[in-house]
Amino acid sequence: MLRLYVCSMLLTLGPAGVLADAVPTKEAAEGTFAERPFSPYANRTFPERPFWGDTHLHTGLSLDAGTFGNTLLPDDAWRFAKGQQVISSTGQPVRLARPLDWMVLTDHTDLMGFAPDLQAGNPGVLAHPKGLEWYEGYSAGGDEAAKAAFDIISNFSQMTLPEDLLESYSPGADAFAFTWEHIVMAAERHNDPGNFTAFIGFEWTSVPKGFNLHRNVMLRDGPIRALQMVPPVTQPPYGNTDPKALYAWLEEYQTKTGGRAVAFAHNGNLSNGWMFPTEDTYHGGKVDEEYVQNRAKWEPHYEVTQIKGDGEAHPYLSPDDPFADYENWDVGNLDISELKTDDMLAGEYAREALKRGLMLEEKFGVNPYKFGMGGATDSHTSLATAEEDNYFGKSVSAEPSATRVLHPFVESDLGAFEGHTLVASGYTAVWASENTRSAIFDAFKRRETYATTGPRIGLRFFGGWDFDESDLLTRLVADVGYTKGVPMGGDLRPPEGEGAPTFLIGALRDPVGANLDRVQVVKGWLDADGALQEKVYNVAWSDDRALDANGNLPEVGNTVDLDTASWSNSIGASELVTVWTDPDFDPDARAFYYVRVLEIPTPRWVLYDKLRFGIDLPAEAQLIHQERAYSSPIWYTPPSE
Template sequence: MKYALPTLMSCLLLAACGGSDSGTPTTTNAPATTPTPSEPPPTPDPDPELLACDQTPPNPLRNAYFGELHLHTVYSLDAVAAQLTPEGAYRFAMGEPVAAPPYDAAGNSLIPPYQIDRPLDFAAVTDHGEWLGERELCEDPSLDPLAYSSPECTVYRQDRELGFLLFGGGWAGFSQLVPFPNISFDEPFLLTDNEVHRPLFCGVTGEKCRGAARGPWLDVQLQAERFNQPGCFTAFNGYEYTMSPLSDNMHRNVIFSGDQVPQDPVSVYEAPDPSALWEQLDEACTGECEYLTIPHNSNLSNGRMFAGPEEDGYDIAEKRRAEPLIEIFQVKGDSECARVENGSPDDPLCDFEKLPATNFFEFFLGINPIPPAPAFQNYVRHGLKEGLLIEEAKGANPFQYGFIASTDSHFGLPGAVDEDNFVGHRDVPPVDGVKDDYFNNPGGLAVVWAEENTRASLFDAMQRKETYGTSGPRMQLRVFGGSTEQMPDNMCERGGQAFVETGYAAGVPMGGELHAGQGTPRFAVWATADTFPRENERSVNVPLQRVQIVKGWVEKDANGQSLAREQVFDIATGNSDWSLDDDTCQVSGSGPQQLCAVWDDPQFQADQNAFYYARVVEAPTCRWLTRQCMNAPADLDCSNNPQEEWAACCEIENGNAPSRIQERAWASPIWYKQ
């Protein structure tokens, strides 16, 4: 849902002036009280109902575990249609049916019970660290009547979407550089850069909102401990750090290794930039407490996500330690690459799940008063190349990321990635009609190669970047890099177990490094299709179409200037007679169920730093919007005021939305360093 800027600004003025529609004094006149800190959550007894999942034995050659590291429940202020708590989210992740939106006035779901086709192996609930307390105070008058009757809370209860924009774009700020009305009589009205600030009802230092946030934060921890079952299902403690200067997305998901976590989630109120976040997490994360942060939606960062250390003020070594991964895909689009000038103009697969926005102003309001950065700067592939240039100048690469994907569901539905059964992700969906904006999608999954399904094993794998992301399907993908001298060229003929054993013995897995002196790089890639039958009423699975290597490197031009380059290589394809009927979404034919290749870089130069990552692509199927629009009314007229709940179908007709999708997976890069 998009609102005009004047509507939002009128709400901001209401908050800025401290007005109250109830005539109640603002809380700055009330005595400040500090809530008593809550005790850490006790470790719950095992729930017999949760012991039915199958335990996977440890595997020294590592298993692929599929999961979710970006998820919002009812505790997130912007989860305007959610009713599921962390408990419900974890039950859904483990395969149980739940009541999903839309709901009636009594809170009953208006659609059949909703569940995923296969349980996940791991998940983390990552509700926003910001606004946890604000939401509690707005919902429960017994906590603080003054806060409950504030103009911000009143607007939020009347219209949760508009209320979120008020909090997200007003007091809570799109972090420290929030566009905010300057109401000084000494200066003309304008949008100014302002510091982080909470609503007035939070108290002079924000103590009331921090205190109110501890209840939800403790419940997040309690449910993670309750549902965490080593060897069977892993539940991580986590939250989202929501920094959006001038509405440019700089969000991070914070994932903890175990049950030792800070008393309060460090938010933009305490840490106005990522460097401050890492510093304060280090101070608050004591004992057996480790964390990592995962940036997401660089496609909405307006070029900021990949700023250099001088511009962004971070220490490269600190960033590398705290931030090993980046989210390359989720419901709000693909962040891999853009088929634009100075980006990836020669890569047609970069035309994939793109948003018609470059920051949150444009995403939510349909306008962008902030000058847009060049589109190519928003994407991970640009960040990887920029990291090579910074490494050449500074001796270290701040963007040596591994990859994951997730959903960012704001319904509390981890792993709900099925194109054929998409219920939307944030706004209230119709009972009958298109469930989301045409440019969104069901999101993806994070995949981790680990010895066993435990917090320690999965977290170690994330730190070493032996991870990949998929746009939804559960393809398996192994990548090893070595040299032509050490890695044999017949690895694909050796079979699965021998392939993996040789890869680890003769090279490094995805996320690893190769170094000068080891010879010409050689890469071995093995991909298998998702065996679950998704098509033709769940009777046919989707084959693979191709495997590619994406290379980026730095070279000198004629003037000695360093330039970052890229090239995409097809390294494996297979025979296929696969076909798709766009009118019925029925498929026929078959194709490769696995593809394997050993590839040597034909353009390798030992004095050029480089990265290499594998991309695996499925055969085409119908996109979620195409499937839902098959149920549109026969009299839908896109040229004459189409029914609102079906209007998104017209975006296919007018060319703004594709009818097909080629699902894919992206492996964490392997880095060559001279």
């Protein structure tokens, strides 16, 4: 059932246009009205607002970013994320519309330090024939620079890098250690507890056969712990592409330093089915009890949307979901050395992975794919831009220009990821008690996060057993939500009785963005026959629309003006809230639930480029889309388990 208010009942705007929810302590909430403090905002202990950030960004220190011309370094990236104006690598002034609250800088660990030395013509690089060849190509610019960069990346992915160059930029080498110290100390300089959180991190770049198995690592710690070790790499003999090697490093880090770390996988859509395995074997080993326990321990979060495509769902896997066909990248693996086949898709998308996790939990007693949802840019420009009208691309070659729409991201004899298919996405919202490393990290561990494709949509999602419509009459949604249920990322408490679970959901539009079309609940479950099932429910929507007999909702409409790249908020809603009860609940079936929020149609970045540069676009270029948010799931386990 739909409930629509004017931003004054369940959800209210806080200091930064976010959901501001008052949350008393559990003890106060359980007391009588007379026993509570007069101020309903006293003794608040639960998270009051989401903090917005990016878990995945590269500077010129990364091998690929630097060789493709990124000259901006960590200090530039941190200043930009905090809202300051910088000059991009192509000489363009750029600034975020709104600063971020936190960020993880994740430069690639393999060959750390090589790209800046190549740009500078370091004698150690030029002394090697291949290094000299690459430097001359880089210095020539244009097509020659691109050719040199692709040759470097090709040698990396095929593990044919010259041995002496590899040795000079791998663990044990001065350049490697110096670069890691540079990364760590830059984060420490920009960390400002309470105002902006700068996380120390890196990207572990496993890409066997061109299949993306990358993980980003985020440390909870400062330099005292972070500098006790150097990050792992994947190039032999210094590293290994098997995820077990990363898990071993994470274990050693925590044991040796007393610190804390987590890893985030991303872009399963480029893994050709390898990201979420269920069979007996996977890259490097077996899907056994050790594997599922390690993955569950170290990977509590998944990057579900970013520049290289949206990874929530795919129409082949979810044919009854009309919104599953959103920014899908399904041509092939990362370098398009192998084309995609339909049988690979189930091992690539988040919704299917969540379902597979239920099956593996049934088998092993542990769910390796019990992750929270988040978004990131994966920009290699040092610029964390996810706004359609302020999009600075994946790499320097894709920064704003009249030709970037026509320039493929990757191209091979088998196919291409065309330039116009790059996505201006995304960000992660974290429900944390304060803007500090410890509070935000801990929120990731408990999975109280959600993803958006860029807009700062406010989203609350609680699951319990006795939410009802009277709960919609309070402004203190977190008071009700945390007292009667669990937030996104949690497990439903054991049922008390025979009823179905109920969910309290509130969504608020980005205050400078588009109105909302609808709120949906996506459910996945393992049925009595051991088959994986899913269903998408429309639970709240805008305007004067009604569900048909099959639960489908008419389209919200479209106000986009293609001549001005503008739209009108004359349709849609600023706020959607509801209490929803699962009508198909089976108490004996493992299940998960997550929320998907859709905006009304708005322009994609390519339409802004068309008008700014006066260019003709390919006929297949998408000009309009519906941006969205994905909550972390809430899981249900039968009481007998």
